Amino acid sequence: MSVKKIAILFSGNGSNLENILKKVHNKTFNGTTIKCELLICNKKDAFGIQRAKKYGLETVIIEHKNFNSREEFDEKLVNLIKQKDIDLTILAGFMRILTPVFTKNVKAINLHPSILPLFKGANAIKESFESDMLVGGVSVHFVSEELDGGKLINQLVFYRKKGMSLDEWEENIHALEYEILPKTIIELLAFSN
Numbered sequence: 001m002s003v004k005k006i007a008i009l010f011s012g013n014g015s016n017l018e019n020i021l022k023k024v025h026n027k028t029f030n031g032t033t034i035k036c037e038l039l040i041c042n043k044k045d046a047f048g049i050q051r052a053k054k055y056g057l058e059t060v061i062i063e064h065k066n067f068n069s070r071e072e073f074d075e076k077l078v079n080l081i082k083q084k085d086i087d088l089t090i091l092a093g094f095m096r097i098l099t100p101v102f103t104k105n106v107k108a109i110n111l112h113p114s115i116l117p118l119f120k121g122a123n124a125i126k127e128s129f130e131s132d133m134l135v136g137g138v139s140v141h142f143v144s145e146e147l148d149g150g151k152l153i154n155q156l157v158f159y160r161k162k163g164m165s166l167d168e169w170e171e172n173i174h175a176l177e178y179e180i181l182p183k184t185i186i187e188l189l190a191f192s193n
Helices: 015-023 048-053 070-083 124-130 166-190
Strands: 002-010 027-029 032-041 088-091 108-112 135-142 152-159
Touching: 002 015, 002 070, 002 166, 015 032, 015 048, 015 166, 027 166, 032 048, 032 070, 032 166, 088 166, 108 166, 124 166, 135 166, 152 166
Parallel strands: 002 032, 002 088, 088 108
Antiparallel strands: 027 032, 108 135, 135 152
């Protein structure tokens, strides 16, 4: 039996964080136990910090505004992740563009609320909803220097219903996020060779 350690980075509400903790943390799949060893948040008042406490987990708060550059902030993240000997880092609503200081030193995946390579960036949900696309969806990809441009790992889609509102579109996206992210973590850590 092996143990794989994950780090989760988040910035806000933490609904995907809580979903991962509920479905993956301290659970065993295919002889591999996955443990959340490190939580990092860049906002001291993020609600996700309270969610983590329900699982007995403390969050390390590293506010990016206290650093002189993105690289300095990323170096701090990398050092913490390396200290804990993390196998996989998950960006779950971590609203920072990461530099090569991070991307070249940490194996990380990101959840994005669109079908990449379409609709990159922070407004993906609204942009995909306002497009002519008949499907919406979510993607999980490896983190690279290019924003939302790393190698794709997993995608899920849903079909646009007639008269669908932006709220309904967003609900569909969140439902798929809660399904795809834990599944991808389990596949990468417990079922890849």
